[in-house]
Amino acid sequence: MVKRDINQDQGDSASALYRVRRGTRRQTPFAERNIRVTGRAQLKSVTPRNDELTEAKRLELYRLQVEIRDCEQRAYDLFLQGLVKGTSHLSLGQEAVAAGFAGAMEKGDLSFCTYRGHAHTLARGVPMEKVLGELMQRDNGLMRGKGGSMHLTSVDHGVMGSYAIIGAHLPIACGAAWRAQYKGQKDVSVCFFGDGTTNIGAFHEALNFAVVWKLPVIFVCENNLYMEYTPIGEVTAVQHPAADRASAYGLDRIIIDGNDADEVFRTARVAFDKARAGDGPSLIECMTYRHSGHSRADPAKYRPAGELDEWLKRDPIRLYRSRLLAAGVNEAAVKAIEQESKRKVDAATEACKAAPASPAKILTTDVYADGGWAWRN
Amino acid sequence: MAELTYRDAVARGIAQEMSRDPDVVFLGEDVAKAGGVFKATVGLLEQFGPRRVRDTPISEQAILGAAMGAAMTGLKPIAEIMFSDFLAVCFDYIANEIPKSRYMSNGQVKCPLVIRTGNGAGSRFGAQHSQSVENWAMMIPGLKVVAPSTPHDVIGLMAAAVRDPDPVIFFEHKSLYAAKGEVPDGEIVERLGTAKIVRPGKDATVLALALMVPRALAAAETLAATHGIDVEVIDVRSLVPLDLATILGSVARTHHLFTVEENPRLCGWGAELASIAADEAFYDLDGPVVRITTPHIPLPAADNLEDLALPNAPRIVDKIRRSLNA
Numbered sequence: 001m002v003k004r005d006i007n008q009d010q011g012d013s014a015s016a017l018y019r020v021r022r023g024t025r026r027q028t029p030f031a032e033r034n035i036r037v038t039g040r041a042q043l044k045s046v047t048p049r050n051d052e053l054t055e056a057k058r059l060e061l062y063r064l065q066v067e068i069r070d071c072e073q074r075a076y077d078l079f080l081q082g083l084v085k086g087t088s089h090l091s092l093g094q095e096a097v098a099a100g101f102a103g104a105m106e107k108g109d110l111s112f113c114t115y116r117g118h119a120h121t122l123a124r125g126v127p128m129e130k131v132l133g134e135l136m137q138r139d140n141g142l143m144r145g146k147g148g149s150m151h152l153t154s155v156d157h158g159v160m161g162s163y164a165i166i167g168a169h170l171p172i173a174c175g176a177a178w179r180a181q182y183k184g185q186k187d188v189s190v191c192f193f194g195d196g197t198t199n200i201g202a203f204h205e206a207l208n209f210a211v212v213w214k215l216p217v218i219f220v221c222e223n224n225l226y227m228e229y230t231p232i233g234e235v236t237a238v239q240h241p242a243a244d245r246a247s248a249y250g251l252d253r254i255i256i257d258g259n260d261a262d263e264v265f266r267t268a269r270v271a272f273d274k275a276r277a278g279d280g281p282s283l284i285e286c287m288t289y290r291h292s293g294h295s296r297a298d299p300a301k302y303r304p305a306g307e308l309d310e311w312l313k314r315d316p317i318r319l320y321r322s323r324l325l326a327a328g329v330n331e332a333a334v335k336a337i338e339q340e341s342k343r344k345v346d347a348a349t350e351a352c353k354a355a356p357a358s359p360a361k362i363l364t365t366d367v368y369a370d371g372g373w374a375w376r377n
Numbered sequence: 378m379a380e381l382t383y384r385d386a387v388a389r390g391i392a393q394e395m396s397r398d399p400d401v402v403f404l405g406e407d408v409a410k411a412g413g414v415f416k417a418t419v420g421l422l423e424q425f426g427p428r429r430v431r432d433t434p435i436s437e438q439a440i441l442g443a444a445m446g447a448a449m450t451g452l453k454p455i456a457e458i459m460f461s462d463f464l465a466v467c468f469d470y471i472a473n474e475i476p477k478s479r480y481m482s483n484g485q486v487k488c489p490l491v492i493r494t495g496n497g498a499g500s501r502f503g504a505q506h507s508q509s510v511e512n513w514a515m516m517i518p519g520l521k522v523v524a525p526s527t528p529h530d531v532i533g534l535m536a537a538a539v540r541d542p543d544p545v546i547f548f549e550h551k552s553l554y555a556a557k558g559e560v561p562d563g564e565i566v567e568r569l570g571t572a573k574i575v576r577p578g579k580d581a582t583v584l585a586l587a588l589m590v591p592r593a594l595a596a597a598e599t600l601a602a603t604h605g606i607d608v609e610v611i612d613v614r615s616l617v618p619l620d621l622a623t624i625l626g627s628v629a630r631t632h633h634l635f636t637v638e639e640n641p642r643l644c645g646w647g648a649e650l651a652s653i654a655a656d657e658a659f660y661d662l663d664g665p666v667v668r669i670t671t672p673h674i675p676l677p678a679a680d681n682l683e684d685l686a687l688p689n690a691p692r693i694v695d696k697i698r699r700s701l702n703a
Contacts, residue, residue, distance in 0.1 A: 171442020
């Protein structure tokens, strides 16, 4: 079973759920940075201090988290108003994973997301209006309403798609990484997925394939403790669904505090360096929690009483804000980020409400490369 | 001009495209060092090296997923799925990922790749290594689907498939690998979406695909020699795009339409052709459209039973003769 005792609030520098132990049997890029964990996870963190992060980078990570939070919260509100149609899968509470990785990426790095992909799409710089427009299935949406919330894609931003069939995008990310390797290009493909993905075949095929071909790809498991409604521990043979499988593929067992954007950022940097150096893939399990339900308006009543409250104490944005102020960052700069985010999400909302519906003429466009749908002469 | 087997044509077709374009890469199970389980890719590793010709684990999802990711980002992969039956193992990529990515992304994502696969019966392998599944691919918007019947077309359609900007499923017929045909020297490039009239005739149009083409041609000779019936045989070659100009043009001349299909009966490719003919050629037809297919069964292993299942020349002759009351 996944350990869910988070009563010991370790404060902002702690990985409150799982200890990262120092002793390692062999030196790896992660071990050298004290990121690798071995053995059974305990409640102690040895995460290095954060002195490598500039204030500008810290403010960027904070801005990304705040903007994702505000946009996701707005998406939820718009869903309840009937303006976001179909479905939506929010990352409320999981913002630090998206921000930490996006903050560590270089231009040209590629993101492969799941249906819970709004956060990763926003984190790569896609405007809120494009995301909300797609959720609201308007003509101003990222794909003009042809994809919907589960398939956010912005190739110009390196967001190579959001995939709604569990596990499908892990092999696809391998292919993009293979192209980089083959052409001698330095970009890295990053594949984000949930804990539930670790029990589908494509996860295992992709990990083996990536290691055997030594591909520049990073697999990021966002372990929010629930596959959809079922606790992941009830349906998984090991405690840590991703990390405990890593050794089967010769990979380091890495579990980090996914609610700590700095820890995510630092771990990501090591994985990017490793990938760019030609040393192959990484698998990183980020412990986190979604504050909302699985999708739509799911009230998440399957969760034990009090669990959400405990995780709210470790809200990644609240923790990060405290850390910024403790580090002497001017509160005015922090507030400016928060105010600007609110302004952006309000402006995006109004623009989407005013946007026209998708035009009928695009119903049959872009099935084939000639722009149309003709299957016959 | 040289005589070449269908098997050797596969390697020549791939080599022709790999020589032309350094972005063409080839991956699959046992395709490199072993030269393929059907020996259809012998020599490619030696000619193009291990960077471009790569053995994979037995991971069909990884093979097609990797091909897709590579295609999306600038390569032109050719992926082999050893037996077409195994498309079921990685059907998510065939049905959900590869064909939909362009549409869902509003044209942002491109997926130019070729999936080659050994299709069809005749090897006495039983129900999981013998099916004809071209209809599985034909039904999916966003895919193109070809099935060559001659060594010449293997090369020409392979070139067309690799150069096409859309994903193409390339069905090779296992029972044709040993078949021989004349192939000109130099580059061969065909066009997708073109059917070929392989025997002109005036009394009926007979559509066939892959292994069914030589069987339809044999039947045509018998019909002519024994029954005085002169049928036109069309090698459909490309199910998507579908060359209805050639097919319906022929029906307008012959006024009768037959399909010879190896896939099981329900929702076989000929069902779509019959539907189209009913819509668009009804007043050209002087009789019902007749489909000659494998019955709606899993295929047996035993040679005599497998032979009974597939359309063969005597059955084609009998069906056409009875239908035309000749």
